[in-house]
Amino acid sequence: MDPGLMDLLLTYDVDATTPEGRRRLRKVAKLCEGYGTRVQQSVFEIATDDIGLLKLLAAATHLINAEKDSIRVYRLPKSGFEAVRTLGTARVLAHRDDFVF
Template sequence: MELLLTYDVDTTTPAGRRRLRRVAQACEAYGVRVQKSVFEIVMSEVQLLLLRRRLLDIIDPGLDSIRVYRLPAKSFAEAQHLGHSPPAGHDTPLIF
């Protein structure tokens, strides 16, 4: 499935800045960053459950927000890009 994941983490404290880094690292393990707080992700239902659990363990639900949008198949391939926007390369493996 194709997902668009966005997040907004409160960074007014050192703890918030740590949460922001941890959220970004969790998302980088599953998808491609296309903007500062936006990831395009191709994953299975099981992987989504694992990512959700990981993110819930990181965020402060009273201060932070994460939104996950399920997209129709091939949405990333048909996306329109304006300005500087290199291809995300969803078909290539993620290397750590």
């Protein structure tokens, strides 16, 4: 495990009642997909370093409407993803394994 990475849980709620809101929703989802793994509709597990977190938060700040949308980021304890308990179809995911292309 990379000691410089932190485990984060990111959740968002974007007001998608208008066409502009639906565009924001797609953009926020795409941004999060670039940083982590979707585990629920609007929930992502992310392993990143401090710089990655700052970049993610800066980008998200520019995408959302601060009066209508919300994003919450929870910093988990070290190895937080390894302690996840799942039920139903949910699976524990590998966040730090090497990628195979």
